[in-house]
Amino acid sequence: MKTRRKELDVDFIGSQEPLTTSEEKALSDFFGKKKELKKRKIVRLKRTTHKVTSKA
């Protein structure tokens, strides 16, 4: 049986109140780290591919 996903049912999202400094920092730290991790992963993958290609 197919599960039906609930539909988004809101009139508005968000707030005109600004984020606090700690909220801003928490988001920036989180997304920054995520981006950095991805970058490292790509570099590691490139190195591995290079090694394999060199051996061949």
Place this chain on the structure above:
Amino acid sequence: MRKRTEIGLDFIVDKLTNSIENVVTGDSFPTEISIVSKVELKNISKKNGWVFNWLSELKQPERDIYKLTIFNNPNIIQGLLSVQVKSDHVYMHLIESAPFNKGKNKMYAGVPGNLVAFACKLSFQRGHEGNLAFISKSQIIKHYEETLGAKHFGGRLMIIETQAALKLIDKYFKNQ
């Protein structure tokens, strides 16, 4: 003066894509999303049923304000979105459906969903892997988790990450 360019784009969860649906007839209408101008916000006021002060949003230079309209009917704003492209994600300040699209007697369904998916798409386009953040009232955190695949980041913050963003884009922008 900052020149705003028109960007044509277009979202509900589990319904037709690139469109909004007339609640009464069930007919769907293709939509587009473009930058809104000051002139267009002339009648967007609390007096006319809008909750947020969109003129003050437009005055903040780091934010971009988009309108969702039905294709070939650019003068009737169905909903508005305020976003800010940050260094590693897109922050969604506000989304609001037009007064006639609010509550049980709304005319069209799917306006906020369309706009969230658009914000995710924008995040990919700016190299932020679909990452999106926004504020939620505590009582609707679960609703966002269930309908958008959003995660509760802590406090009042919610985030949408790459996989959930891809799902939303796939759902709402299938025809593009």
